[in-house]
Each structure stands twice: as C-alpha cells, then as structure tokens.
Amino acid sequence: MDPTTASICIGLAPALALGIWLGNRRNSASFRPAPLPPGPKGLPIVGSTFSIDSTNPGWTFIEWEQEYGEIVHCQYFGRDVIILNSKHIAEDLLERRSRIYSDRAGYSALASYGILFDTAMIPYGDEWRTHRKLYKQIMRQTAVPTYHTAFASNACKLVSDLTALPDRYPSHLDSYSAGNIMHVVCGQEIEDRDEVVGLVARTAERFVRITADRFVATVNVFPFLKYIPSWLPGGIFNALDSMKLNESLGRVLHRLLSQQDADGNxxxxxxxxxxxxxxxxxSVKDVCTTSFVAGLD
Structure with missing residues (x-):
C-alpha cells in the first residue's frame, strides 16, 4: 500500500468508527423499550422495599396512586414491579389481554431449591394445562361424593386422637389433612401415614419460608447465598438441602402411588x-406433591 492510500485510510478510520457508532445508537434507540410508568425512586438495590407497609401494602399503593396515578412502577429488591390501582385497568390487561400480560411471577432464582414442582410456580403453558387437567379429574364436583366415606372415617379418627392425646392436636390435625389428601390422590389409605406426614410437614414449612417475598427478593439480588452451607450463618438460604428434601418427598409419594390399584386410581x-x-x-408426580404440601400448609 502506497503512503497516500495509507494516509487516506488512517484519516477515514475515525470517521468510519463514528458512523458505525451513530448507526448502532440509532438502531438501539429504535428498539428501546417504552418508558416505565411513574413511581417512587427508591434506594439502590433494595428499591422501594422498605417504603411498602409490610402489614398492609394496599395502603401504600393507595398513597402512590394519589401521587403517581393508577399504574405505578417501583423496584422491589432489584425487580421491576407494576402496580395496577384500577379494577378497570386490571381487567383490561389481565383478562381481556391475558395472553400478553397474565402469567405467573418468575421464580427462576428458586429453581435450585427444587420447589418448581408446585402448580402455583409453573408459568402458563402445556405443563400448567396438564396439571389443571389432572386436578380437574381427581377434584371435580362429581368425584367428591366418592370421598365422603373416607373423610368421615378420618374425622372419627381425629376425634379419637384428640380425646386420647389432646396436647398433640397439631400432629392430629396434620394427620387428618394428610389422610384426606391421601385418599384423593392415592385412592385409599396408606399404612405409613406418620412417615409421610412428617416429611410433608417439613417440606411445607420450608416451602413457605422459601417462597416468602423477602426470601425470593434476597436470593434474586444475592444469588451466592444459595451456596452457603446450612451450618454457617445465613445457611437458611442453602439450596441443596431444600432440593434433597423435595426430591425425597417426590420419590416417596411416587412409590406410594405406584403401590395402589391402577383400576381405581x-x-x-x-x-x-x-x-x-x-x-x-x-406432572403426575408434581400434582401429588403439590396436593400434599397444600393440604398440610
């Protein structure tokens, strides 16, 4: 390359780079998402979390509506939250245009905890529809009368247990609930009820703690907490223990279900x-697990 050509290339390089930068900026601007609705500024990381009344958040939302309007945006531990303060707007977006706007909250950060078996955690789609189909069959109105005899038997057992050992009423109530769910899901009574009740109770207790708003938000912001050993401070965020517990419950329920008579189940x-x-x-395994956890929650 002769010196003249080289000089021209060197001179054009900054102009070419500037042109590419301006073009990319123009293209990115054309695809820029629409601005978010107005709302409180919030603090770094935590956003408006501590501005919301934890006992009655509705009062906070009413105050924000008066200041910012019927659609309010805020940040909750790094997550963008849109608050609809109008019944008309909520119906328009979540019912009339449900295919676009209506879905479950994202719980991807909790996948490593093994709790995404729960029907309430599943986004709308084929798997969610399969869950609904299974529930519809085992809990439909015409199926309920077939459970009356078992429910009455469990009620009699509950009264007997409460009479014999009234101080242990929490475990009696858990056993009663589990007995009813066992009949609905498995079709008959299970001998190892106490073992299943204990496992389900521990799973339900942990499930409630993990799905709490503050827990989810904290894990979203600080995902490394999932790897803290359970025996260290902060070990309540450990994901492996929860995963093992939930998998153990799923295996036990699947085994119990497989032992039943297929003709009546x-x-x-x-x-x-x-x-x-x-x-x-x-889906069958997840519906069984969800039913038991919900029954003892």
Whole structure:
C-alpha cells in the first residue's frame, strides 16, 4: 500500500468508527423499550422495599396512586414491579389481554431449591394445562361424593386422637389433612401415614419460608447465598438441602402411588398409560406433591 492510500485510510478510520457508532445508537434507540410508568425512586438495590407497609401494602399503593396515578412502577429488591390501582385497568390487561400480560411471577432464582414442582410456580403453558387437567379429574364436583366415606372415617379418627392425646392436636390435625389428601390422590389409605406426614410437614414449612417475598427478593439480588452451607450463618438460604428434601418427598409419594390399584386410581392410570410422555410422568408426580404440601400448609 502506497503512503497516500495509507494516509487516506488512517484519516477515514475515525470517521468510519463514528458512523458505525451513530448507526448502532440509532438502531438501539429504535428498539428501546417504552418508558416505565411513574413511581417512587427508591434506594439502590433494595428499591422501594422498605417504603411498602409490610402489614398492609394496599395502603401504600393507595398513597402512590394519589401521587403517581393508577399504574405505578417501583423496584422491589432489584425487580421491576407494576402496580395496577384500577379494577378497570386490571381487567383490561389481565383478562381481556391475558395472553400478553397474565402469567405467573418468575421464580427462576428458586429453581435450585427444587420447589418448581408446585402448580402455583409453573408459568402458563402445556405443563400448567396438564396439571389443571389432572386436578380437574381427581377434584371435580362429581368425584367428591366418592370421598365422603373416607373423610368421615378420618374425622372419627381425629376425634379419637384428640380425646386420647389432646396436647398433640397439631400432629392430629396434620394427620387428618394428610389422610384426606391421601385418599384423593392415592385412592385409599396408606399404612405409613406418620412417615409421610412428617416429611410433608417439613417440606411445607420450608416451602413457605422459601417462597416468602423477602426470601425470593434476597436470593434474586444475592444469588451466592444459595451456596452457603446450612451450618454457617445465613445457611437458611442453602439450596441443596431444600432440593434433597423435595426430591425425597417426590420419590416417596411416587412409590406410594405406584403401590395402589391402577383400576381405581386416575393418576396411576396416567402413569401407566403414558409411560413415554415425560410431561405426564412429571406432572403426575408434581400434582401429588403439590396436593400434599397444600393440604398440610
């Protein structure tokens, strides 16, 4: 390359770079998302978390509506939150345009805790519809009368247990709830009820703690907390222990379900008739686990 050509290239390089930068900026501006609704500024990291009345957040939202309008944006531990203070707007967005705006809150940060089996955590889609189909079969109105005899038997057992050992009423109530759920899900009584009740109770207790707003928000902002050993300060955020507990419960319930008679059990029939369909196999196990955890919650 001769000196003249080299000089021209060197001179054009800054202009070319500037042109590319301006072009990229123009393109990025054209795809820039719409501005968020007005709302309180908040603090770094925590946002407006501590500005919200934890006992009655509705009062805070009413105050914000008067200041910012019917649609308010705030940050909650780093997460953008849109608050709809109008019934009309909520119906318009979440019902009439539900395919666009209506969905479950994102719990991806909790995947390592093994709690995404719960129906309430699943986003709308094929798996959620499969869950709904299974629930509809085992809890439909026409199926309820078939459970009356078992429910009455469990009620009699509850009265007997309360009479014999009234001080242990919390465990009696858990056993009563588990007995009813066992009949709905498994189709009959299970001998190892106490073992299952203890495991479900521990899972339910941990589930409630993990899904609390503050817990989720903290893990979203500080994901490294999931790896703190349970025996160290801050170990309540440890994910591995929760994963093992939830997997253990899933295996126990799957084993108990598999021991039942397929002819009288809708869920077990689904397992045997759809052996190669992963979504059915997973959904049956998750519906069983969700039912037990919800029953003892």
């Amino acid at each position: 809708f869920l077990l029939r689904q397992l045997k008739e759809h052996v190669e369909e992963d979504i059915i196999q997973r």
